[in-house]
Amino acid sequence: MNALLKRQLRKHLQNQGVDYKEDLDVFLNAVSSSYTNYEEQLAMVQRAMALSSDELYEANESLRKETNQQKEIIKSLTNTIAQLYKHSNPEDSNQKIEETNLDALELARVIDNQTREIIESNRQRDILLAQLEKQNKELNDYAHIVSHDLKSPLNNINALTNFLIEDGDVRGDGAENLDLILEHVEHMHDLIQGILEYSAIDKVEDEAYAINLNKLVARLIETMHIPAHIEVSILNQLPLVYGNSFRFQQLFQNLIQNAIRYNDKAQGFVKIDFKDLGTRYQFSIADNGNGIAPSYHDKIFQVFQTLDNDSKHKGIGLSIVLKIIKYYDGEIWLESELQQGTSFFFTLPKPNA
Known part of the structure; x- marks a missing residue:
């Protein structure tokens, strides 16, 4: 037992008239031992409480992070709902967005x-x-x-x-009228065939296979009727493409035929060219013919639109060209100057680009 405490107890007992005996030390030592045990237990409890406080702090931090994450999720979902409102109801989107300040439920x-x-x-x-x-x-x-x-x-x-x-x-x-009847019958037959071809562009079985455009266009030029005063040439090697040969034959045939048909020069030409643009192929078919006025640059791609009133022309060829190019996710445009010629350009995506 603490010596100072023992002296204080002895002095207090003597002041009270109590004789201090040796056997009282046993009692005082027991009391001292109790206090010592109490202090040790208190220290242990304090240490346990300290450990629990650390654990509670960590748990609280974890909960706080989870709460913040949930708030971010709710905020993100709220923004998503706001965008849905905005796209589905553009007129009252502002009001809807304000109303999307929602709780989780x-x-x-x-x-x-x-x-x-x-x-x-x-x-x-x-x-x-x-x-x-x-x-x-x-x-x-x-x-x-x-x-x-x-x-x-x-x-x-x-x-x-x-x-x-x-x-x-x-x-x-009478004989002239009969010849006119035959011409109109032929024109009507061509119109019907053209409409069928136009409607069949995206109905053909979508079988894609490698097509050598050099061979396809060369064979096409050999079988087409080309006047002696017009030269058709391929300036560069054409690439391999993937698709349906029927469509590509129609594509090049209609563009080449138009270039020949509307060429009034004593020495005409049709030049087929190609460029590799990285992710796309660019083709061009240029002539030195009549040229096309700017007001017709869009109209010529419409069905039954022609540059003249010649009943022999169906006015479907360029419509078929446009439909084929769109079918293959390409683009087409033209550059032209009256009496100088026309160049048609079109692009096609590269396979696996």
Whole structure:
């Protein structure tokens, strides 16, 4: 026991008239031992409390971080909902965005509603696509049936008119009129065929295979009727492309035919060129023909639009060209000067670019 404390107790007992005996030391030592145990236990409790406080602090920090993360998530989701409102209701988007300051439960409800709306919208879209696919097939079938029905009487008219001409009984104006009938029948036949070709551009089986454009265009030039005063040339090696050869044949054939048809020069030319632009191929077909006025640069790509009133021309060729290029995610444009010539440019994406 502490000596000072023991002296203080002895003095206090003596003042009270109590004799201090040796056996009192046993009692005082027991009291001292109790205090010592108490202090040790108190120190242990304090250490335990300190450890618990550290753990609680760490736990609190962790909870605080999680709370901040949840707030960020809620903020992000709120912004997303605001954008959904903005795109779906542009007129009252500002009001909707202000209303999207939501708590977690309200945000969950809004997201649930949006999810239901998206699911319903997708369902309606699938129904609409199915209906459009059905209507498109019916229209395609109808076009072939109508074209067949139209060609039959045209073929009959053509045959009967030729019989009259061969018999030789019709002369003068009558013979000229019969020739006009044949021309119009041929033009009508070409129109029907052109419409069929235009409608079939994106109906052909989408089989993609490597196409050597050098061979394809060379064969095309060999089989086309090219006047003696016009030279068609390929300036650079053309690349391999992937797609359907029928489409690419129509593409180059229509552009080359137009360049030949509208060339009034004594010595005409059609030049086919190619450039590699990295991710895309760029082709050009240039001529020194009539040229095209700026007011026609957009019109010529529309169906049945021609640069003149010549009934022999269908006005579908460039429409087919545009549809093919769009089918392959390309672009087309032209540069032209009247009486100087025209250059058509078009690009196609590189395979796997």
